[in-house]
Amino acid sequence: MSESAKRPALADLIDLLGTKWVMRILWELRENALTFRALQAACGGLSPSVLNHRLKLLETSRLVERQQSGYGLTDQGQSLMEVQKPLAQWAQRWQRSLT
Amino acid sequence: MSESAKRPALADLIDLLGTKWVMRILWELRENALTFRALQAACGGLSPSVLNHRLKLLETSRLVERQQSGYGLTDQGQSLMEVQKPLAQWAQRWQRSLT
DNA sequence: TATGGTTGCTACTGAATTCGTAGCATAGAC
């Protein structure tokens, strides 16, 4: 085996998206940037320390960046939400099936 | 507003997928069913109590079910992984961009 | 019958994470 763990890129992404609040934050930013406090409120008032941690994580992952109007998705972040769009339709069918 | 919170189905799904280990478990079951212990090992040896909780959660969500050979994805679970496939390509571009 | 292996799962302790709230420092607007 080589020195680098050769972990599939998808596995890393799954870990990232599987971290609590990460998907939610991306989702809340999908349309427009939000201030720290607005984002906090959108996420149901999660604690600022956790939000801060997640924002740092998302910044180093190049999915979120600081903008004039607060925090917003990078182009890459936008493209991820684009790829995730089919998920919305799937979610509706799924919810109906749970009745 | 109506009596039910009318929370978008996608929001519920995001909450579910944002729960620790949930995406990972679905990912590990993507190709074939695994026994409880094999699944535990595939997830890097997470504690059986957490795995048990997540499996119960995924069962009530109709994404995972018990099969002869252990735990496997339901048809619905399979279809979710199908929808998520474009994520794999996106992940590769993303990882390259992080260098 | 009994011996051994696998499996699904519970129990328990300590470590890590998150929640919930208070509050500070900075930066405009008035």
Place this chain on the structure above:
DNA sequence: GTCTATGCTACGAATTCAGTAGCAACCATA
């Protein structure tokens, strides 16, 4: 100066997770 909004830190309490031990049921084989 005062007021408001903003980004963020601090800290104790509550929750969750990690890590390990072990049990009961189910085979298979002898």
